[in-house]
Amino acid sequence: MADDCAIALGQSHLNLYQRIAEDLATAIANGEHVPGERVPSVRELARRLGVSISTVTQAYGLLVDRGVLEARPQSGYYVGLRARASAPEPSKSRPAVQPMPVSTSALTLEVLAGAGDPGLINLGNAVAAPDLLPTASINRCLMSVIREMPELSAVYDAPFGRPELRAQVVRLAHGAGVRAAPEEVLITGGCQEGVTLCLRALARPGDTIAVESPTFFGTLQAIESLGMHALEIPTHPRTGICLDALEQALAQWPIRACVVMPTNANPVGSCMELAERQKLVELLARHEIPLIEDDACGDLGFAPGPRPPACKAWDRDGGVLLCSSFSKTLGPGYRLGWIAAGRFAERVRHLKQMSSFAPAPLQQVAIARFLARGSYDRHLARARAGYAQRSARVAAAVAQHFPAGTRVAQPAGGTVLWVELPEGLDTLTLYRRAHEARISFAPGALFTAQKRYRNALRLYTAPRFDERMDTALRTLGLLAQQMQDEAVA
Incomplete structure (x- = not known):
């Protein structure tokens, strides 16, 4: 000042x-x-x-x-986390609440391929910021494991995960209010594999899976690959899935499972109130429908203090399958996640053994050692503060540079920002124009099985906010304004 x-x-x-x-x-x-x-x-x-x-x-x-x-x-x-001048937030989504087949893979592959181009300014990712990861500390753990246990690179390991890492997962789960037994925990190759394994364990081709709307495109890809249908439930960008709408859908459709990201959801950043989490678990338990809880960003909330309890904290009959990952918190390159699968643990373990067998043991032991040293919470405090500041800067730049009428979500955590342009602007067209300007982002059409969110986009907020990023956002805003001017002309 x-x-x-x-x-x-x-x-x-x-x-x-x-x-x-x-x-x-x-x-x-x-x-x-x-x-x-x-x-x-x-x-x-x-x-x-x-x-x-x-x-x-x-x-x-x-x-x-x-x-x-x-x-x-x-x-x-x-x-304060809400103390910023920004565009108004989007309203609750209104998808058609009926099961639909999913066919988003072609567009997803196009966007992901573009995001991998090093010549682009990539605003479409949802990954951790390298400078906010404890890479040096974990690398030291890796080197010590290689010196002390060189045989680990030459063997297949325990198919369900190293016991030392599972023990650390149990400890982390306890911090989210979850009392999981080590035998319930299964180590996976990331959260995406975990969600896919859970879907395979719970449903068959043709079955209906309830999801938030919009929802993470990886969830839609998993549903599509398994031949299932997605039933999109109205969702508020700040408070998450609307339970009244879900309850009505449960009475109307034969839903086999529900996939929800209650904490720092991707792409909107919503965070469910604690009372609503309990209601969600109890509602699904009454209908005997399992809940797959995607907690990949659960530890990345912007607010200081303890993270919110996971929905599984209210699980009384083992019907909540909690999936999480170290990709967003410790680094995507380790390819490690985990599931606490409740009463479905045996079925999930069988599917894991039949698909990818054992996770890489070197990474497991190294991550377990890092977690055992007790520095995870200190690392998270620094990362969460960094992500909060960077998210706010991106939101402020969008409010400044994008056309009048743009709406911007107010994420509770994570590494992405949901933006809705004025009605009539097509972000698929904007995506291709931006690609010519060497900028990439994630169009809203990726996050739905329906023809919705064509005026929306998801932006990556994790990198350091510098002049290059501000210029990219200014360019996106100018391109969007040009599209709006063309529509009026």
Whole structure:
């Protein structure tokens, strides 16, 4: 904040602290400070402005009451996670609630192939930021495992995962409110394999799977590859799947399983309230329908403090199959995830053994050692703060550069941002124009089995926000504005 706040010190004490508060709030609204960022300490700002400590304390207290700042004990004051000037958020989705076959693989492959082009500015990924990963620490663990256990690279290992890694998964699950037994846990080649194994265990070709709308395209790919149908349920971009709509669908259609990402969902970033999580588990249990809980981004929430409990924390009959991954938190290259499959554990283990057999043992032991050292929580705290700031910067740039009428989701965590352009703008057309400008993103049509979200797109928010990224977002906004102008002409 500047020396900045041009404050008339001759004003009354009340007006002075209000002026300080308003100047700081304006700086935050203009993007000079982003959600999760620490603002100057009370003592530092008082010295900088030449005012008393009590004046700044009152100003900060006023902003805390308004939700602009958060006070963290022994740490200071931080910009609140919702304190940003942005476009309005999208409204609840309204898909046709009926089972439909899925045919998104061709478009998905096109977008994924484009995302792999090193010559593109890639705004279409949903991966971790390399600079926010503990790569050096894990590499040291890998080297120690290679020195001490060189035979691991020459053997097939336990098909369901190394016991030391499964033990660490049980500990991590406990942090999400889940009391899983080690024998219930299965190590997989990532969360996507986990969700696919669960679908195979629970349903057959032609069966109907309930999903959020929009939903992660990997879930749709799995449903498509297994010959199943997707039934899309209305979803709010902040609070997640709408339980009233799900309950009506359960009464109307023969649903075999439900796939939900309750915490920091991809692509919208929603996070279900705790009471709604409990209602979801109880609702599905009454109908005897299993819940596949995709928790790949569960540990990447922006809010300080403990993460929300997983839905499986309310599971009483083993009907929730919790799938997660280390790809978003520790690195995608290790290709490790896990399932706590409840009463379906034996069936899932059988399918795992018949498909990809054993996960790579070297990576398993190295990740287990890293987790056992107790530095995971410290790493997460740094990563979550970084993702919160970067997400806010991308959202602010979209609000600044994109056409009037654009709506932007307010993600609770993760590495992506859901954006809805004004009605009538086709993001598939925008995608191909952007590709010519050497920019890639994920069009909204990837995230539905229906002909919906053609005006939406998902942006990658994890990289450092620099001039190159701001230029790419400005270019996308200009291209979208050109399309809008052409439609009006």
